[in-house]
Amino acid sequence: MYEVQCPHCDKGIELEDGVYGLFVCPHCNEDFSWERDEYSIGDQFKNAGLLLLITTSVIIVIVFVIMLFNGAIEWMFYVLAISSPVLIPVALIPSCIYLLRNWIKMLKER
Numbered sequence: 001m002y003e004v005q006c007p008h009c010d011k012g013i014e015l016e017d018g019v020y021g022l023f024v025c026p027h028c029n030e031d032f033s034w035e036r037d038e039y040s041i042g043d044q045f046k047n048a049g050l051l052l053l054i055t056t057s058v059i060i061v062i063v064f065v066i067m068l069f070n071g072a073i074e075w076m077f078y079v080l081a082i083s084s085p086v087l088i089p090v091a092l093i094p095s096c097i098y099l100l101r102n103w104i105k106m107l108k109e110r
Contacts, residue, residue: 002109007032048095056091063087 003012009028020035063080080087 004034006030048099051098052091052095055094056087059087059091 002017003014005011006013006025006027008025008030011025011027013023013025013027015023015034020033022031022033024031060080063083067079
């Protein structure tokens with residue numbers, strides 16, 4: 001069971017798991033509809049992938065700008081190759097946090 005609030009009187013109403021549709025509030029006798037938000041795993045991974053792409057791009061731009069000011073553009077490939085074991089996990093952190101936050105939110109609603 002989970003509790004929802006009536007949009008008319010803002011009082012709590014307990015609903016069975018997995019039910020949705022049109023209901024009558026026992027407090028104010030007004031009709032309201034309830035639909036659970038379903039989380040699509042594909043959408044979550046798509047958003048996490050986009051976040052990974054943005055984070056990786058920002059890291060590469062920062063490294064490129066630093067190399068540009070140091071006048072060592074030709075060394076950028078070597079620096080990225082050497083630092084990739086560090087950059088890849090750093091780029092994955094925001095995506096993992098995003099997926100974990102959505103997973104916890106999904107578990108709380110069940």
